[in-house]
Amino acid sequence: MTPGDIEDAVAAAMPRAVEDLKALVSIPSVAFPGHPEEEVHRAAAAVESLLRDAGLPTVRQIPVAGSFPAVYAEAPAPPGAPTVLLYAHYDVQPPGDPALWDTPAFEPTEIDGAVYGRGAADDKSGIITHLTALRAFDGRFPVGVRVIIEGQEEYAGERLERFVEENPDLVRADAIIVADCGNPAVGDPAVTTSLRGMAAVTVEVRTLKDALHSGSFGGPAPDALSALMRMLVALHDDNGDVRVPGLEKGVFDGDAGTDEEFRQGAGVLDGVSLVGTGSIADRIWGSYAITVTGLDVPTVSGAVNAIQAVARARVTIRVPAANDPKTALSDVTAYLEAQAPWGVHVTFSDVSVGSGFQAPAGGPARAALDRAMTRAFGREPRDVGQGGGIPLVATLQRQFPEAELLLFGAEDEAARIHAPNERVVIDELRRVATAEALFLLEYGAS
Template sequence: MTPDQIESAVAAAMPQAIEELKRLAAIPSVAFPGHPEEPVYAAAAVVEELVRSVGLPHVQQVAVEGSFPAIYGEAPAPPGAPTVLLYAHYDVQPAGDLAAWRTPPFEPTLIDGKLFGRGCADDKSGVISHIAALRTFQGRFPVGIKVIIEGQEEYAGERLESFVERNPELLRADAIVVADSGNPRVGDPAVTTSLRGMAAFTIEVRTLREAVHSGSFGGAAPDALAALMRMLTALHDENGDIRVPGLPRGSFLGQGPSEEEFRKTAGVADGVSLVGSGSLADRLWASYAITVTGLDVPTVSGAVNAVQPVARARVTVRVPPSGDPKTTVNAVVEFLRQVAPWGVQVSFGDFTVGSGFQADSGGKARAALNRAMERAFGRPPRDVGAGGSIPLVNTLLKQYPAAEILLFGAEDEDAAIHAPNERLDLEELRRVATAEALFLHELGGPSALGV
């Protein structure tokens, strides 16, 4: 195929790809504890069907210990051609507050060229971009292909890491495409070269056997919620910088967003200041960040006049690529122990850790991707970092040190992943699928892209 034929084939197949994305995104495949498992298995079945549809001679579901199945497919490399591994995940974040959604989260809704719904971007767009790119070749692939699409990345993704370590030959490849990231803005191509790692835990503070009347006991009885609030606010100084010893601010050499762009994308309210010190690229991509992501306390609507005996919080720490998540979480836990007031009882549990990633300067595969993305987007890609973590990436880096790992995808900073009203720009999906198909074509032979 020629590059022109590839572009035309992807464009012609987009209506089918969009319908497949709608079908997949309509399945509430939330792989978190407490959510029904049946939809996750249903999503796995649909993904297996989609992977089979592109002409790979071998496709199967593979069991992942303690997790949901992954979908694996492969096609042998033509003589002398490299092998490319394509990764994505089919599980999604919980919908969260349904009242905050403008459209039902699991009823994909098309509005002005954007598809709204949970998972439309993160990461079912990654699944569909792989499918659309592979379908272009009608089973005659220019490189060897391996596909792995997992079912529990959003919660406890380290389970696939163990699978990779136990099955090293299954996923061995010369280049690895991770379709679980995206561009700063629609139409602004980027390759993610830096990922922060992640550590998370639950903290519980206990002060009383049971709740007591705030009128009779308030003022002397220790309030567990008040103690927890004091501990959590102690994590940051007045400027918003982290106070935990041993977690210094880092630096990112590439260009980050402007403050105006960031405020707009993040939806920062008028008059509210940003927090932390250093450039935005430093704060977002190269430094530690601590966020309280959940609290177990009485609701305002259900509040009673009582001193609380117990309070719990979920705390997430983002770790720069050079940091160690386990050391980091130990430092944060020890700090919270030290600042606990009034001798309260403190316990920690439900720990999760994931390592970060820092790409090297790139080789043949990155050069091929640069040319492909320039043709698909009309401009060359730039390097960006990402504040999120993808647990599998660092394991792939360690397991296959000779492979080039390339992170790009159809998400963008306005896609509202992990938030209400998640959406995907469908033109961005077309450009990314085109870039991936052109990349596979380019990597399989001499340069023919004409850029």
């Protein structure tokens, strides 16, 4: 096949790719506790069927201890050709408040050249990228292909890390494509070379045996919610920088754009300031970030005049690539305990950690990818960092130090992953799938 044949094949496959994406997005495959597990299994079965249809001779679901199954597929390498591992995940974030969505989260909707719905970008677009690239070869792949699509990346993804450590031969490859990243903007190609690690914990504060009437006891009775709020506010200084000892600010040798570009991409409201100090790249790729991602307290609509006996918060820590998330978690929990007022009882639970990633200098696979992306996008890709984490990547780097890890995908900064109205741009999906297929062609020839 020629590069032109690849481009034509991917273009012809796009209508089917969009329909397959919509079918996947319609499955609410949320792997968080409290959500229907059968929907996650239904997504695994759908991915298994799609991989069979892509011409891979071996496809199966494989159990992952304590987690949902991964979907695995492989095709042998032609004589002398390298092997490429393709990774994505089929689970998604919870949709959150339905009222914040313009269209239902699990009813994929095509609007102005984009598909909207939970998981349309993160990371079912990654699955469709792999499928569309593989379909371009009609079962005659120029490299050995291994595919692993996991089912619990968004929640407790370390379970697949343990599986890889125990089954290295199953995923061994010369190059590894992780299609769970994206570009700074649509049409602006990029390869992610740095990932922050992540740690998360639930902090619980208890002050009373039971909630109390605020009129009869308000004043001297310690309010668990007030105590928790004081602890959480203490995590940042007045500029918004993290003030936890040990979590020092860092720098990133790269450009993430201007403050104004960031404001537009993040949808920051007029008159609302950005927080923290340093460049945008320093703040999102080189430094720690702490976010309160959830609170267990009475809702406003159901509030009664009571002093709360217990309050909980989910705290997430983003960790610079070179630093240890377990150490960061220890620093944060120790600091929260030190900030706890009035002798309140503080406990921590539901811990999750994932290591960061820093890519070494590029080799032949990166060179082939650069050429492929340049042809697909009409411009050379640039190196970027990513503030989020992908738990498996550090394990793959540690397990296979000679393999080249290539992180890219069809997401972009305006895709609203993990937020209402998530979307992926169809033309961006085409360009990324084209780049992946061109990479497989060229890497196989080299």
